[in-house]
Amino acid sequence: MLNQLRPALSRVITPVGRALARTGLTPNAITLIGTLGVVGGALGFYPRGEFFWGTVVITVFVFFDMFDGAVARVTGKTSRFGAFLDSNMDRVSDAAIFSGLIFYFARQDHQDLLMIGLALFCLVSGALVSYARARAEGIGVGATVGIAERGERLIVSLVAIGLDGLGVPYVLAIGLWLLAVASAITVVQRFVAVRRQLEVLEVSEPS
Numbered sequence: 625m626l627n628q629l630r631p632a633l634s635r636v637i638t639p640v641g642r643a644l645a646r647t648g649l650t651p652n653a654i655t656l657i658g659t660l661g662v663v664g665g666a667l668g669f670y671p672r673g674e675f676f677w678g679t680v681v682i683t684v685f686v687f688f689d690m691f692d693g694a695v696a697r698v699t700g701k702t703s704r705f706g707a708f709l710d711s712n713m714d715r716v717s718d719a720a721i722f723s724g725l726i727f728y729f730a731r732q733d734h735q736d737l738l739m740i741g742l743a744l745f746c747l748v749s750g751a752l753v754s755y756a757r758a759r760a761e762g763i764g765v766g767a768t769v770g771i772a773e774r775g776e777r778l779i780v781s782l783v784a785i786g787l788d789g790l791g792v793p794y795v796l797a798i799g800l801w802l803l804a805v806a807s808a809i810t811v812v813q814r815f816v817a818v819r820r821q822l823e824v825l826e827v828s829e830p831s
């Protein structure tokens with residue numbers, strides 16, 4: 625859904641991309657800096673229960689994922705390796721965010737098995753959403769559909785974690801439940817989309 629905002633957002637992101645390009649940073653370097661920043665923010669702050677500041681750091685570095693592509697496009701340096709690196713580093717960042725939460729809820733002084741289970745489910749279902757799309761593209765169809773693509777997943781998780789860090793009660797559990805349900809629905813939406821496309825292809829090109 626938020627993917628539809630890309631053309632509008634690019635009016636803001638492209639000038640930032642142009643400025644970053646002048647620093648001489650390559651798109652791949654921006655991808656790696658963003659990933660290191662998100663991983664550092666998640667694993668450095670969340671396990672200690674510093675949810676607000678961890679979220680602030682992650683939010684700053686998560687934007688690098690928009691800037692890497694923007695720099696690649698304005699400098700004419702888009703590459704297939706860059707696209708591959710970008711998507712794989714997204715998985716590393718996503719894993720770090722939920723691992724940081726899991727480390728916190730696994731601590732003896734804050735142990736909460738339900739929250740560990742929820743965070744684990746969000747991590748695995750989010751990865752499955754992305755894998756379904758990547759595998760669909762591997763077999764020659766598309767699966768860019770669903771109510772919880774990466775932008776939505778990031779916003780729901782970061783807002784919930786950040787507000788929890790500010791002391792808002794229940795918001796983290798509500799956010800993670802919402803994310804778990806939305807990610808599961810998105811997996812089903814992608815499976816259905818792939819199945820439908822393959823059925824149409826099999827009618828037009830019987831094997």
Ligand SMILES: CCCCCCCC/C=C\CCCCCCCC(=O)OC[C@H](COP(=O)(O)OP(=O)(O)OC[C@H]1O[C@@H](n2ccc(N)nc2=O)[C@H](O)[C@@H]1O)OC(=O)CCCCCCC/C=C\CCCCCCCC
Pocket residue numbers: 626627629630633636637640651652653655679680683686687689690691692693694696701702703704705706707709710774775778779782783786787790
């Ligand atoms: C009181 C509350 C306390 C809590 C505080 C914090 C709350 C946090 C709340 C919200 C935070 C929201 C953050 C979420 C931002 C999400 C950003 C994001 O994840 O964007 C990700 C994607 C980018 O996707 P992708 O990586 O696929 O796109 P690229 O443009 O990079 O293109 C990929 C292609 O580029 C090439 N390439 C790439 C890399 C490389 N090394 N080489 C390359 O060649 C290659 O061809 C690749 O194929 O974006 C989206 O998903 C789009 C939709 C996201 C919409 C998010 C909406 C964000 C909300 C506000 C936006 C405000 C914008 C302001 C910008 C300010 C700038 C200074």
Ligand SMILES: O=P([O-])([O-])O[C@@H]1[C@@H](O)[C@H](O)[C@@H](O)[C@H](O)[C@@H]1O
Pocket residue numbers: 710711712714715753754755757772773774775
């Ligand atoms: O598939 P998804 O996770 O909803 O969304 C994402 C895509 O929009 C993006 O282009 C890709 O680079 C990411 O790695 C991620 O996969």
Ligand SMILES: [Mg+2]
Pocket residue numbers: 688689690691692693710
């Ligand atoms: Mg990117």
Ligand SMILES: [Mg+2]
Pocket residue numbers: 689710711714
């Ligand atoms: Mg990305």
